[in-house]
Amino acid sequence: MSTVSPVKGTPLPTPLPWPGLLALSAAAFTAVMTELLPAGLLSVMAPAFGVSEARVGFLVTGYAAASFLAAIPLTAVLRGLPRRPVLIGTLLGLACADALVAVSSSYALTFMARLLAGAMGGTLWAMLVGYAARMVPAGRRGRAIAIVLAGITLALALGVPAGTALAGALGWRTAFGALAGLAVLLALFARWSVPGFPGEPPYARLPLIRVAARRGIRPVLSVTLFLLLGHQVMYTYVAPFAAHMGFAHTGLLLAVFGSATVVGIWITGVLIDRHLRTTLLAALSSLAAVLVVLGLSAGAPAVLIGAVAVWGVAFGGAPTLIQTALVDASGPADADVATSLQTTVYNAGIAAGSLAGGLALDGMGPGALPWTALPLVAVSLAVAIVGRRYAFPAVRPSGPAVESPGRSGPAARTVRPGVMR
Structure with missing residues (x-):
């Protein structure tokens, strides 16, 4: 069955899968918030751990280093698994890391939590864009990726200032606790809104x-x-x-x-x-x-x-x-x-x-x-x-259009824009 224009008989553009794309964009938002929030809270976090502001700044450095080191190996290990469970798992990993920071009174434990957050963030960044690309026709791929990466911009422009303000009003632990709760809610939303694509079978893994x-x-x-x-x-x-x-x-x-x-x-x-x-x-x-x-x-x-x-x-x-x-x-x-x-x-x-x-x-x-x-x-x-x-x-390149969720290998098929098979 084809979806065609009643005027010219030409295929209509396939609607963007907004709930799924917004879930991925919110995941990007959450990762950036988790990474950068300590940078705005140096002066209030340092006394809680009895360390200098520079050492609190290392919590951002540790996140970036873990993301740098973990992105390639974790992606290689996880690429054969179904995509949606991996996405949900990384979000829950971020939630655990933020919750640990919220309750920790030890700088060493907090630093370890930040390393966990960085590893989860590196894995998340490695899959968000590819996930969005698999959800839409090739001709709308750029717009879908723009929607997902808008989460970065919103985190920088609005999220980090809002998180810093929340920390000023209710305490920095509350800010991290709220971020952990957001990640859990987002994992639940992703379970409903994001399609479940398969991982790569062994014979297809380059x-x-x-x-x-x-x-x-x-x-x-x-x-x-x-x-x-x-x-x-x-x-x-x-x-x-x-x-x-x-x-x-x-x-x-x-x-x-x-x-x-x-x-x-x-x-x-x-x-x-x-x-x-x-x-x-x-x-x-x-x-x-x-x-x-x-x-x-x-x-x-x-x-x-x-x-x-x-x-x-x-x-x-x-x-x-x-x-x-x-x-x-x-x-x-x-x-x-x-x-x-x-x-x-x-x-x-x-x-x-x-x-x-x-x-x-x-x-x-x-x-x-x-x-x-x-x-x-x-x-x-x-x-x-x-x-x-x-x-x-x-x-x-026009390339394949939309990948059918849940299938891979020779039996997998693509769905062209405006055509349902």
């Missing part, structure tokens, strides 16, 4: 090295790495750079950036399925231009605010564009493995970019930050330009 060797994968990972390097050089040290520009309100600047990322991901959602390459090149070019402007505009607060707004719009959509290109290059069936590679590269970019920015700040002062970041972003732009054939083609 070794990780063969997935990484596909022609389009390495350019996408290179763009990811150099973009995050350049971004983190500036973002990690935005406070001293704002002071260098004569602007003392770092919180307002971050609010401008966060709000602009919402606009960026909305624009990306509109354009990505038809104009992925053009939109990505525009975003990377805008980031490079922003860095030039910031490097040439010392002592101009108005320029700083405008540049940060453009930066937010450009960066807000970039992760969605890159992840969609990665799924196009790997295919939805191998997207979990490819995304585990990207998760590792992403966290490496964050760590190395922060280190590079710190070295530039200490050695040359805040005015050197844009010029340190610029060549890194320029490399990402250059790779995206030359990767036209395999990684970022002008015309995206």
